Amino acid sequence: MSTDPTPGVPDDDLARGDALEGLEIPDDLSSLTGGSSPDLVALVTQIAGAEPLAAACSLAQVEADVVATDVGAVAVLRDRTGDAPALAAAALSTLVKGVPLILVERRGEQLTMTRWSDGAVGDALAPGLVLGGAPEALEDLLTGSSTVTDLDGVVASSSISRWKAMRLLTAAGRRARKK
Numbered sequence: 001m002s003t004d005p006t007p008g009v010p011d012d013d014l015a016r017g018d019a020l021e022g023l024e025i026p027d028d029l030s031s032l033t034g035g036s037s038p039d040l041v042a043l044v045t046q047i048a049g050a051e052p053l054a055a056a057c058s059l060a061q062v063e064a065d066v067v068a069t070d071v072g073a074v075a076v077l078r079d080r081t082g083d084a085p086a087l088a089a090a091a092l093s094t095l096v097k098g099v100p101l102i103l104v105e106r107r108g109e110q111l112t113m114t115r116w117s118d119g120a121v122g123d124a125l126a127p128g129l130v131l132g133g134a135p136e137a138l139e140d141l142l143t144g145s146s147t148v149t150d151l152d153g154v155v156a157s158s159s160i161s162r163w164k165a166m167r168l169l170t171a172a173g174r175r176a177r178k179k
Contacts, residue, residue, distance in 0.1 A: 037080040038105040042142060043089060044130075045101045046072040050155040052172045055165035057157035060091040064157045065148045070135045075157070076148040086121070094119035102130060104142055111142065 043064070047053045053073035054066040064075035077088055089103040093116040100117040102125065113130050115122035131139050140146040148154055160168070 036107070037082075038085070038107050039080075039144065040104070040106040040142070041077040041080045041085040041088075042104045043075040043077065043092060043101050044072065044104060044138070044142075045074070045092075045096075046099055047096065049073060050153055051160075052168060054155040054157045055160050055168040056092060056095050058160040058162060058165040059169070060088070060095045062088040062092055062157060064088075066155045066157060067141075067148060067151045068153055069138045071133075071138065074138060074141065076141070089114075089116040089121075090119045093117055106142065106144060109144075 045053055047056070048068070050066045050068040050073050053075055054064070057064045057066065057075055062075070063078040065078070066073055066075045068074075075092070077085060079085075079088070085103060085105060089101065093099070093101050097118050100115055100122070103114045103116055105112045111127040113125040113127050115125055131142065134142075137146070137151060141148065141151065
């Protein structure tokens with residue numbers, strides 16, 4: 001039986017510290033889990049209905065399934081790879097200026113939420129604070145207890161032509177100005 005504390009590494013290497021030479025410990029440990037795509041990417045908005053948000057997604061060329069909730073419409077993005085979520089948030093928040101949105105990414109049980117406004121990324125938000133007053137359907141969707149297909153009234157952005165999207169958003173803008 002050997003009393004060597006590190007099998008395979010000569011004692012004189014341990015004394016000089018050569019055994020740990022070149023070893024790098026990253027500051028951000030998320031790189032150790034791989035760069036996999038999120039399980040869910042959603043844009044939570046204050047836009048009142050699913051159809052106006054789907055129209056905005058269509059114009060911004062963002063493919064999403066949109067559903068209305070009590071606090072606003074939510075777009076569940078179809079493309080979750082690479083920088084597609086950030087590009088979608090930037091495009092949509094640029095199109096609907098003055099209406100902030102929250103980009104939600106779920107990887108396993110980890111939720112990250114970031115505020116976007118006028119095409120620019122804002123603060124990271126605490127998921128507990130965002131979900132604190134959220135309707136149960138929204139909470140279930142974001143935490144993975146349900147999927148967008150489980151919800152009623154889903155509108156696919158791909159089902160709205162650019163022409164129809166322009167008409168919908170123009171009409172919605174007129175109604176908003178009259179109020």
